[in-house]
Amino acid sequence: MLPAALALSGCVATPQPGITDSGTPTQTVPGPAPGVATTSAPLESTQASNKAPVYWIGRSNNNVFLYREFRDVSEQDNPITRALRVMMSEKPLDPDFFTPWQNPKKLATSISGKNIITVDVSADAFNSNVDADMAERAIQQLVYTATAAGASAGLTDAGQQIQVVILVDGHTDYVAFNRVRLGAPTSRSAGMVAPVWIIDPQEGTEEADGAVKFSGRSTVPGGKLRWEILRVDGTTKTPYLNGNMTASADGAQAGLFNFSLNLGPGSYEARVSQVDPTGAVQDLNVDTRGFTVR
Template identity: 45%
Template structure:
């Protein structure tokens, strides 16, 4: 969850996300909550101001999840954030991830997507590391501005390359490209804004400067310590974290705070990890870049709500 322009409360956002999920059968877009999700903030142009300058591929894994990138507001821009969703057992991995991106709802209600359910979707990979995605034009029927359209296309590129990389379908030593066909043809203007003339690669400037990968939002844990993993970048090579107790669905007073180093160092996008041992309860974990130019200033805030419920009950012996 991010802290940027004034946004609805978490309960309202969660209710909206659940309501949107019920529209799956009709093919409506699942991630849009309000007008803010179809336009870039008025204080920002179409270009991102992210500190991220490289976008490493995911590593191959045999896990039962698929990667999906979503859009999310942060500060005065919109960035890409990744989640892992349960994997369908029958679909080809790239198609499965893209279909989830276009039809399913994010686990974190602060994420969103402007894609709509396509009537047709396919994908293939060439020997030259080019992923070709062929999608029907109805996937682009949401009305958005140029900034959101640019990010939605990047969302597809990131999701397709992540799925291919995790499935071991591409050569990780060369940069994968994604060619997008619409109804079998090149040159379509996505969302009426972005021309799909040439193969595209990952644009690192659109990655969120900070995001929490684990724990997932609204997850419950039965053992301590609670391990927090994520990715981020900072001019100092350190990020700040805070832990606030959640009462009646709202984050209250910050109870713990600290810093965590990004092992790759200053101005290098990379993983971070730290452990927490708070009392049992429900908390909002936030990680962000401290803004030295403003007292208490925070940049790129990402937050997750997690419940620490103590040990699971031991099953009774028969």
């Protein structure tokens, strides 16, 4: 089920006024506190795995951001097409995430020598009724997923900026979701990625009894974070452990965090949030993951 703002529509209506361009998305994500440096999630590194990086949309406090999952994929198609098929046709593992994309009849991708990924998709992929802000996030969801899949498969040069050109039925200038004009080379927009993001464990995974390792990323290098573990019994969640930590402020590791805990068998929920320096919000930009220990 999608949120009310993402009610599905069986057809695409006439484009509305205020259409934006995919190459220059409107920044509607509020910035950090004054004087606080931020970083976006870096491009994925090459990995020897058959799991595809797929980005989804999720809510945090009063805003909406992009979050990544690694998903099992078939050997059909190239890595970028496989990842986009999951994004457009499957549901996220985490019930807190959602997607406005629809399963398209046609989908193909290619890469030029200049680190340009071209995605050609049929118009039925856009058969959802969303507002302008959500439409921009959906386009960035595709851009993040395509660039992540290309980078993790070693198909693109990590030393160059990767851009995505989206064609619809082979043509440029299509207005996606009646809100965003496509065709211009589009890069990742830093403001779209989640401020706090638990990377491991993924939603629904099983961990071995003993030391469970947690890792993730914050957009504030050196920022203070709060973590909490809840025990889950049916629909009841009971606070179990909690603590504080600091995201890394060093170079390529900037924003990363990790910790480990000894947990016995059972079902749990991990929660990580940024600590608001003003104290106005107790749990700022919360991300959660449900997992079990066997």
